Amino acid sequence: MRSLFLLLILTLGVQSSFAKKVKLFGQHAAYANAQIKVLCYDDAFSKTEKELAILQLDRQGQFSVEFEIAETQMVFLPLGVFRGYFFAETGKEYQLSLPPRRDLSPSQRIDPFFEPQDVLLGFRNTDKDGLNSLIREFDNQFDNFINQNFDDIYNQRSSSVGVGFAKQMKSDYVQVTNTYFQVYLKYRLGFLDYLASPEAYISLESKYFTKQALELNNTAYTTLFNKIYDNSLSSAFHRKEKSKFNKALESSDPYSNLSKVMQSYTVYQDKTFRDLLLAKAVFNGTENAVLSRSKAIEILQKINENSTDSRVSQLIKNYLVNLSHLLKNTDVPNFKLGDIVLEDYKGKYLYLNFCNTTNSVWENDLESLKKLHEAFGKDIEFLSVASDLDTARFTNRLKQKDITWPMVQIDSENSILADFKINVFPTYIIINPEGKVYQYPARGPHDGVEKIFVKIQRNLLRKNYSQKK
Numbered sequence: 070m071r072s073l074f075l076l077l078i079l080t081l082g083v084q085s086s087f088a089k090k091v092k093l094f095g096q097h098a099a100y101a102n103a104q105i106k107v108l109c110y111d112d113a114f115s116k117t118e119k120e121l122a123i124l125q126l127d128r129q130g131q132f133s134v135e136f137e138i139a140e141t142q143m144v145f146l147p148l149g150v151f152r153g154y155f156f157a158e159t160g161k162e163y164q165l166s167l168p169p170r171r172d173l174s175p176s177q178r179i180d181p182f183f184e185p186q187d188v189l190l191g192f193r194n195t196d197k198d199g200l201n202s203l204i205r206e207f208d209n210q211f212d213n214f215i216n217q218n219f220d221d222i223y224n225q226r227s228s229s230v231g232v233g234f235a236k237q238m239k240s241d242y243v244q245v246t247n248t249y250f251q252v253y254l255k256y257r258l259g260f261l262d263y264l265a266s267p268e269a270y271i272s273l274e275s276k277y278f279t280k281q282a283l284e285l286n287n288t289a290y291t292t293l294f295n296k297i298y299d300n301s302l303s304s305a306f307h308r309k310e311k312s313k314f315n316k317a318l319e320s321s322d323p324y325s326n327l328s329k330v331m332q333s334y335t336v337y338q339d340k341t342f343r344d345l346l347l348a349k350a351v352f353n354g355t356e357n358a359v360l361s362r363s364k365a366i367e368i369l370q371k372i373n374e375n376s377t378d379s380r381v382s383q384l385i386k387n388y389l390v391n392l393s394h395l396l397k398n399t400d401v402p403n404f405k406l407g408d409i410v411l412e413d414y415k416g417k418y419l420y421l422n423f424c425n426t427t428n429s430v431w432e433n434d435l436e437s438l439k440k441l442h443e444a445f446g447k448d449i450e451f452l453s454v455a456s457d458l459d460t461a462r463f464t465n466r467l468k469q470k471d472i473t474w475p476m477v478q479i480d481s482e483n484s485i486l487a488d489f490k491i492n493v494f495p496t497y498i499i500i501n502p503e504g505k506v507y508q509y510p511a512r513g514p515h516d517g518v519e520k521i522f523v524k525i526q527r528n529l530l531r532k533n534y535s536q537k538k
Contacts, residue, residue, distance in 0.1 A: 087139040089159035093124065094133040095193070099170035101130040109142050112380065113285040114295070114349050115387040141200070141249040143288050149173050152185040155192075155201050156249065164194040175481035179456050181492040203250050207242070211257055215264075222264050229265035249287060256289035263296050270308055273297050274336040283342060285380060301350035302359045309334065323364075324371035341378045348372050348381065352388045362392045394490060395509040401500050402488040406454065406477040411504060418449045418507065418525055419500040420518075423491045425456045426466045431495040435470060437514030442474055445522045448529050454479055456486065456494065499525075 093107065103126050111119040121144065122136040138159055145154035149172040155163070168188050177183045189205055196202075214234050215222065221230045235258045242254055259277050266272070277293060284290035306314040310330075317326035327347060331337040337346070351368045354360035360368075366389060373385045393399060403411050422438075424431040442451050451474035457463040463478045479485060489498070497511040499521065507525075512518035 088137040089139075090135050090137055091144075091157045091159065092133070092135045092162040093122075093165055094131075094162070095165040095167070096129065096131045097126070097167040097170075098130040100126050100167060101128055102126060105132075105146050105148065107134065107136060107144060107146055109138075109144050112384040112387055113291050113345070114384060115352075115391065117387040117390075140286050142286055146190075147185065148188075150177065150185055151188045153188050153190045155190045156204060158200060158249075162194070163192050166191040166193055176458050178481040179458075179479065179483075179486055181486060181494075198245075200247050200250055203242075203245060203247065204253060207238070207250075207254065207257070210238070215261075219264075222261065224265070224267060226266050226269075229261070231261035231265055235261055252284045252287045253289040256284070256287065256293045259289075259293045260296065263293065270297060278342070279336040280338075283339075283345075283380075285345075298346055298349065300353050300357055301346065302354040303357055306350070318360075322371075324368050324375070327368075341376070341381060344372050344376050344378065344381045345384060348385055348388060352392070355392060362396060366392050395498065395506050397508065398501075398505050401498075401504055401506060402485075404485045404488065406479065406483070406485065409452070409475060409477060414450055414452075414500065415504055416502045418502060418529075420449055420451050420511070420522075421454070421498045421500060422452070422495050423454050423456070423486065423489070424495040426463060426470075427457065428494045434495060434514045435472075439473070441514055441519065441522065444519075445526060446474070448526050449522060451475070453477070454485060 103124075105124040105126070106120055107122040107124060108118045109121055111117040121138070122134045124132045124134050124146070126132045138157060141156060141158050143154055144157045145152050148168060149170065151168050151171065153165075153168060155165075157163070167190070173183075189201065189208075192199075192201065214231075218230050218234075223229075225231075238254065238258060242250070245251065245254075256277065259273075262269075262276070263273060274297065278297075302314070302318065313330045314327065317323060317330050320326045324347070328343060331343050331347065337343045348369055351360060351365050351372075355362050355365045369385050369388055369392075373382055376382065376385075395401070401411060420441075422431075426432070438451070453472070453474065453476040455463060455476060455478050457466075457478050458481075460478060467476060489496075495513065497513050497518070498509045499507040499511040501507040508521065512521060
């Protein structure tokens with residue numbers, strides 16, 4: 070035990086010795102008194118955000134903050150309609166130049182589909198040959214080339230004009246010694262190979278991932294990885310030997326059997342690469358209905374048990390948080406909507422729906438909802454949460470539609486949509502009397518929810534009958 074403790078201390082000491090400070094400073098009067106988060110991704114694939122620091126601007130808009138990173142890292146700042154980003158190198162100081170201030174509008178704040186515009190931030194204290202300047206210069210050339218020549222690149226194989234462009238870019242930047250940029254250059258140009266031969270997965274794997282270093286902190290590497298290994302359970306693995314992967318997936322020990330099948334291919338020999346790819350494939354499988362969330366969780370836990378790599382563990386930790394969100398019998402996020410709180414529904418079943426009254430799907434659901442409420446309203450509470458922005462219009466629609474259960478319009482400051490991770494309207498959830506998830510996503514009025522309500526109603530009748538006896 071003592072040796073294990075010493076090993077842990079030593080490991081932590083080594084890790085902390087690798088981390089070096091990065092300093093951000095500057096001034097922008099338009100952001101005076103604002104608080105701006107400095108974020109990065111917590112792992113390579115889940116898009117889970119991690120807070121590195123907070124910029125607290127004073128009354129003149131001045132700011133200065135330090136944080137630690139262990140390697141070059143893409144860092145980003147939420148700036149209203151913009152998402153400012155840059156590539157932070159260890160031990161460096163950056164005098165940030167922020168874009169003009171444009172805060173989110175009320176509609177943008179509650180729009181689950183709104184995406185800020187990415188802006189590569191500039192600096193007032195770096196030379197033209199710095200990493201961010203190199204990436205900006207290269208990306209401008211690269212993006213312009215693809216935009217102007219897409220038809221002559223896509224699916225043109227060896228005749229693609231991208232072949233010559235890639236050679237030219239390698240020649241132009243051959244003298245650059247920045248390691249991060251050279252990896253970035255390689256995998257961004259690899260995207261041209263992908264566009265030229267999108268079905269040539271074996272050769273792309275061989276060229277860019279077989280016996281290659283895991284460059285998980287490099288955005289060009291992870292972008293190409295995501296392209297080539299998109300939906301692997303239903304596509305990439307099936308292009309090899311579909312039956313073997315299916316059989317392994319359906320076995321009593323899918324992790325071990327999938328891992329064995331993968332080891333028969335050269336590209337998957339590295340265990341960490343194999344575990345990362347399998348974890349990503351399993352998670353994506355739930356999004357494409359190839360796997361249930363419960364089975365995905367089981368496989369991910371197995372991967373984690375059999376891995377000693379911290380990058381695998383961190384990715385799986387974030388995937389498990391995502392998959393466990395609103396899982397059956399887990400706690401529902403607490404909420405407050407005016408005078409309505411979750412606690413009001415304790416001891417009762419609740420059919421909660423998120424909607425927008427301008428949404429045609431919800432409009433079609435409404436008459437069926439009314440019938441369901443009339444039939445089951447004594448046993449099951451109904452609550453509609455609307456993301457409408459126009460209060461007068463929302464109020465008029467309530468009167469016109471004669472809705473007989475509580476329907477609440479949320480404001481842009483309420484976090485309920487984010488807490489429940491709602492990204493489509495309408496969304497339905499059934500909550501049990503203990504305030505836990507009974508079904509999510511629940512069936513809608515036209516998708517058979519009536520059968521579930523009948524089951525709930527019968528169970529309540531049995532429970533009341535047994536209590537009376």
